[in-house]
Amino acid sequence: MLFEGLTTPSPDPILGMAARFNADPAPDKVDMGIGVYMDDHGRAPVLESVKQAEAKLLKDQSSKAYLSSAGHETYNHHIRALLLGTDHPAIDRARTIQTPGGTGALRVAADFLQALKGACRVWIPDPTWANHRGLFAGAGHSVSTYRYLDAETGGVAFEAMMADLAPLGPGDVVILHGCCQNPTGADLTPAQWAEVGELLRARGAVPLIDIAYQGFGQGLDEDAAGLRLLADTQPEMLIASSCSKNFALYRERVGALTLVSQSAESADKALGHLLPVVRANYSMPPDHGAAVVAQILGDPDLRALWIAELTQMRERLIGVRAALAGAMNQTGGRDYGFIARNRGMFVQLDLSPAQVDYLREHEHIHLSRSGRMNVAGLNRGNVARVGAAVGRLLRGAAHG
Ligand SMILES: Cc1ncc(COP(=O)(O)O)c(C=O)c1O
Numbered sequence: 001m002l003f004e005g006l007t008t009p010s011p012d013p014i015l016g017m018a019a020r021f022n023a024d025p026a027p028d029k030v031d032m033g034i035g036v037y038m039d040d041h042g043r044a045p046v047l048e049s050v051k052q053a054e055a056k057l058l059k060d061q062s063s064k065a066y067l068s069s070a071g072h073e074t075y076n077h078h079i080r081a082l083l084l085g086t087d088h089p090a091i092d093r094a095r096t097i098q099t100p101g102g103t104g105a106l107r108v109a110a111d112f113l114q115a116l117k118g119a120c121r122v123w124i125p126d127p128t129w130a131n132h133r134g135l136f137a138g139a140g141h142s143v144s145t146y147r148y149l150d151a152e153t154g155g156v157a158f159e160a161m162m163a164d165l166a167p168l169g170p171g172d173v174v175i176l177h178g179c180c181q182n183p184t185g186a187d188l189t190p191a192q193w194a195e196v197g198e199l200l201r202a203r204g205a206v207p208l209i210d211i212a213y214q215g216f217g218q219g220l221d222e223d224a225a226g227l228r229l230l231a232d233t234q235p236e237m238l239i240a241s242s243c244s245k246n247f248a249l250y251r252e253r254v255g256a257l258t259l260v261s262q263s264a265e266s267a268d269k270a271l272g273h274l275l276p277v278v279r280a281n282y283s284m285p286p287d288h289g290a291a292v293v294a295q296i297l298g299d300p301d302l303r304a305l306w307i308a309e310l311t312q313m314r315e316r317l318i319g320v321r322a323a324l325a326g327a328m329n330q331t332g333g334r335d336y337g338f339i340a341r342n343r344g345m346f347v348q349l350d351l352s353p354a355q356v357d358y359l360r361e362h363e364h365i366h367l368s369r370s371g372r373m374n375v376a377g378l379n380r381g382n383v384a385r386v387g388a389a390v391g392r393l394l395r396g397a398a399h400g
Pocket of ligand 1: 035100101102103104129177182210211212242243244250254255
């Protein structure tokens, strides 16, 4: 018997959060839970650039026949350039395949490592995106953590991170967030990227850059600066990227896995080993979302429209981060300047699950029980109230 006698699993925390938000009747409820970008009206709309690309596709697409395990070749070409920059010297020794979202890229990377090397030691930051551990442990790797957040400053605990990575060995894989670290919003400086790169290189460890928010931090090129720096110095690396957020294509499942090898020849060979991993899994990725992205990136007008829409999203995030920091600072607790200094959608606060429950039940502010807030749920109408409520709660806790 397969299904008899199973225990009842604990409910998915993310789905539970969404259900609680939907069930909250308060008119001024605030959704800071799931990692989706929302506009000033709390909506997650389809981008205008996507709408126009879809209209073109509907008119022009002539076949739905199978593609290959690598997916949409034009998309792969554009994504590689978006990540590395068109004139990066590593571009000739990089190969990209389309994957079902950033999650698909990470899972394919995990299976690829397993196929090439067997179980590896995979290092993930603490804290990190909730799915990293499950993805790599699920593919049979052993997962270790390195400290990442300095709770005092809200920035990167760089010394602790380097101390924890000291035991790195050859073939170890180190996951680094490309930008807008989820959940802290704290990113490495260029000097810190260089130092991490030196350590990895010296130890023969492989970086795996997970970049799910390119363009949400400081700009498309600025947000890729860390991975481009590593591509300069590392003989080999992997990059898992996502178009879920920056193209708002979440449910279309658009991502990519890029490998960088020592030479074009070895990159082609590695690609030859990667494709059977995909073939034996989902055979090939779904086309539509990637076809939309390829259409946008290949058309100068659509590309300019998309960049304008992305800029608007980024600037709104920067604005609400500053407003939240200001509102929380007014409550007279600690200095919350790090909220304005950090980037992307997320802020990690030192809130206990009980405090998160309190905010939900008494203030109708919904966030993850880990203390992670998605600031995209804030707008001009609610940021002062949220900042005051959260700041007061944290100050009360700090003062016993
Ligand atoms: C750090 C990080 N990596 C990967 C992903 C996966 O994104 P996707 O929805 O494209 O699978 C996310 C999504 O939240 C993320 O935050």
